[in-house]
Amino acid sequence: MSSKNNSGISRRSVLKGSAAIAGAAAGSQLITGFPAVIASEPVTLRYLGTAVNQSADIAKKVEEDLGIKIEYIPVTTDDVTKRIITQPNSFDIVDSEYFSLPNLIPSGNLIGMDANKIKYADKLATVMTKGEINGKKIGLQGTAPAKVFYLEKQRGKTFASEQTEWITLIPTTYNADTLGIRPDLIGRPIETWAELLNPEFKGKASILNIPSIGIMDAAMVVESMGKYTYPDKGNMTKEEIDMTIALLIEAKKAGQFRAFWSDFNESVNLMASGEVVIQSMWSPAVTAVRSKGIACTYQPLKEGYRAWASGFGLPKTLKGKKLDAAYEFINWFLSGWAGAYLNRQGYYSAVLETAKENMEPYEWAFWMEGKPAEKDIHAPDGSLLEKAGAVRDGGSYEDRMGSVACWNSVMDENEYMIKKWNEFIAA
Numbered sequence: 001m002s003s004k005n006n007s008g009i010s011r012r013s014v015l016k017g018s019a020a021i022a023g024a025a026a027g028s029q030l031i032t033g034f035p036a037v038i039a040s041e042p043v044t045l046r047y048l049g050t051a052v053n054q055s056a057d058i059a060k061k062v063e064e065d066l067g068i069k070i071e072y073i074p075v076t077t078d079d080v081t082k083r084i085i086t087q088p089n090s091f092d093i094v095d096s097e098y099f100s101l102p103n104l105i106p107s108g109n110l111i112g113m114d115a116n117k118i119k120y121a122d123k124l125a126t127v128m129t130k131g132e133i134n135g136k137k138i139g140l141q142g143t144a145p146a147k148v149f150y151l152e153k154q155r156g157k158t159f160a161s162e163q164t165e166w167i168t169l170i171p172t173t174y175n176a177d178t179l180g181i182r183p184d185l186i187g188r189p190i191e192t193w194a195e196l197l198n199p200e201f202k203g204k205a206s207i208l209n210i211p212s213i214g215i216m217d218a219a220m221v222v223e224s225m226g227k228y229t230y231p232d233k234g235n236m237t238k239e240e241i242d243m244t245i246a247l248l249i250e251a252k253k254a255g256q257f258r259a260f261w262s263d264f265n266e267s268v269n270l271m272a273s274g275e276v277v278i279q280s281m282w283s284p285a286v287t288a289v290r291s292k293g294i295a296c297t298y299q300p301l302k303e304g305y306r307a308w309a310s311g312f313g314l315p316k317t318l319k320g321k322k323l324d325a326a327y328e329f330i331n332w333f334l335s336g337w338a339g340a341y342l343n344r345q346g347y348y349s350a351v352l353e354t355a356k357e358n359m360e361p362y363e364w365a366f367w368m369e370g371k372p373a374e375k376d377i378h379a380p381d382g383s384l385l386e387k388a389g390a391v392r393d394g395g396s397y398e399d400r401m402g403s404v405a406c407w408n409s410v411m412d413e414n415e416y417m418i419k420k421w422n423e424f425i426a427a
Contacts, residue, residue, distance in 0.1 A: 043325040044069040048084075049095030050077055053172065053310060057380060058338050066332055068325050084109050088315040093326050095172055098309045099143040099212075099408045105157055105168065110313045112151035112166025117327045120334040120351045121167070128171050128309060128350065129163070133402045142216065142234025142409035145171070145309050155316065169311030170330050171350035173342055176305035176400045179217075180267075180281030184295040185274055193217075193224040193303050196278060197251050206270055206279035207248075209260035211421035213408055216306050217280045218244050220405065224303045234409030238416055245420040249427045260425060264288075271296055283346045286393065287385055298393035304405035305394075311350075343367050344380050348397060370396035 047054065051074035059070035073091055075083065081100050083090055088109035096104065104110055115121040127133050131146030140146060148168055150160040159168070181190050186201075196205055196217070208214050219233040222244055230240060251257065258276050261267045268288045270276040281298065289296035312330055314323070332338070339355030342348070344363065349355040356364050362374040370392055377386040386392075394400040411417050 041321070042067050042069060043321055044071050045092045045322065045325055045329060046071050046073055046090070047093050047095065048073045048075065048080060048091035049310075050074065050080065053095050055341070058333075058341065061337055062329060062332055065337075066328055068329055068332075070329075084313075084315070089317040091315060092318055092322050093329065094313045094315070095310055096169065096313055097408065098145045098148055098169060098311060099410055101148040101159075101168055102143065103410060104313075105148075105151070105159065108155065108157055109316055110168065111316050111318075112154040112156060112164075112168065113170060113314055113327075113330075114154070115165040115167055117331075118167065118170065118334070119331045120354065123334075123351045123353060124171065125174075125348070125350055125352060127348075127401045127404075128174065133398055136402060138402060139304060139405040140407070141230070141232045141405065142306075142407035144307075144407045145169075145174070145311075169313045170334070171309060171311045172333070173347040173349070174307065174309035174401075175283060175347050176307045176394070176404050177280075177282060178301055178305050178394070179299050180271060180279055180286045180289075181297050181299050182271060182274065182277040182295060183297050185277045190278065190299050191302050193220040193301050196221050196280075197225070197247075197256060199254070199256070201278050202255050203258055204275070204277045205256050206259045206261055206267070206276045207257065208267070208280040209262040209425060211418050212410060212414070213306070214260075214280065215241070215244060215417060215421060216406060216408070218248055220301075220303055220306060222247060224301075233406045235411050236413065236417065238413055241411075241413060241417050241420050245424050248424045252424065252427055283393075287346065291383070291385070300394045300399075300403070304403040305400065306406050306408065307401070307404040308408040341380050344378075346392075348401065352397070366390075366392060368397045370394075370399060 045068060047070050054072040054074060062068055062070060077097060080094060080096050081103060084094060084104050085107045127138065128145045129149055131138055131140045131144050148159050150164040151166040151168055152158055152160045152164060154166050156166065179193065179196060207217055216233050219230055222228050223230065228243065230236065259270055261270060264282065264285055267279065267281055267285045270279065271289045272292055272294050283298055286296050286298040314326055318326060334351045334354065336354035336358040339349030339351060340358035343355050343359060365371040366373040366377055373386055373388050373390050375388050376384055379385050
């Protein structure tokens with residue numbers, strides 16, 4: 001299994017093709033300031049990405065506001081990479097993961113986006129552009145977006161070490177991942193990644209079976225146990241991979257793991273049934289367990305979070321009216337409605353202030369400030385996510401993103417890592 005395969009799939013399952021009209025309050029606010037020429041001469045943009053990162057609601061709203069039609073091309077994360085490298089003329093805009101960029105940019109098939117055409121370029125979250133939040137540096141191990149955010153020139157094949165006018169990807173969604181736990185079945189505080197391999201949870205622990213992500217969760221465990229400190233958890237040497245996998249195999253043979261999941265629903269079922277009480281998890285999966293009336297916590301841990309991010313890119317083949325429309329769509333996406341829609345699902349948007357303008361104060365306070373919900377919290381499709389009084393796991397945006405330790409990545413020794421990971425799964 002490729003380390004990239006499906007790594008963008010399932011964690012954002014709540015985006016999947018919901019037909020409901022999102023955010024009635026925000027939806028009533030018309031987005032203005034876009035050229036009327038787009039509406040009078042309809043353009044269709046072929047949007048390449050994973051199915052779970054594509055939203056019928058967003059496509060409907062952008063067509064209402066701009067007259068731009070979105071034609072989704074849903075593929076796996078691995079196939080996003082393949083299409084960019086082999087068929088750059090088969091799409092007009094792509095939603096790709098930042099960790100893929102070191103493999104994509106050398107192909108020359110993605111062009112640097114002109115920051116001067118991005119209305120909110122100077123408002124993009126500093127977590128993405130600078131690797132900091134409110135002036136405080138966060139962890140940059142792995143493929144941190146700040147390392148690959150800018151190109152030296154528009155058709156460049158190397159990343160710039162400082163800000164330029166050429167942007168690789170404009171952020172769509174990003175978040176910070178940690179362990180999910182069943183507090184009712186554990187009955188004591190969980191404060192460290194080391195608990196994943198605590199014999200106390202023998203037969204009731206699980207780690208996700210997506211190699212490039214699972215091994216970084218394992219590295220968080222290794223460091224928290226005090227066994228080793230990695231220079232870069234996202235780019236291990238063969239010796240570091242061997243050591244990490246050996247620890248996992250030892251734990252597996254001792255009966256630590258109940259299962260290995262690679263699908264969103266698997267993780268939900270393992271947790272909801274109580275078969276597993278501590279595991280690698282994604283935020284919407286925790287919400288899904290809680291929606292069943294079952295206690296489940298997305299547990300903040302003292303060593304911090306493993307983060308991920310995706311963003312819009314443009315192929316070198318795009319020109320003319322379609323190129324203009326792609327920039328208009330991206331500017332619309334950053335203008336607030338879409339950001340609010342994503343924030344309501346527990347993700348983080350690229351431009352915080354425009355998203356805030358499109359959310360109710362109580363929603364913003366819950367999702368972004370870590371405050372108790374003044375009212376029930378609903379998803380864009382209207383389903384109940386949290387009842388009044390609830391507090392978001394991990395607290396505020398600053399608390400969560402400010403505690404990032406590393407980012408999803410593809411290692412230089414990727415093929416070797418996958419081989420060793422598969423030995424662990426088969427052991």
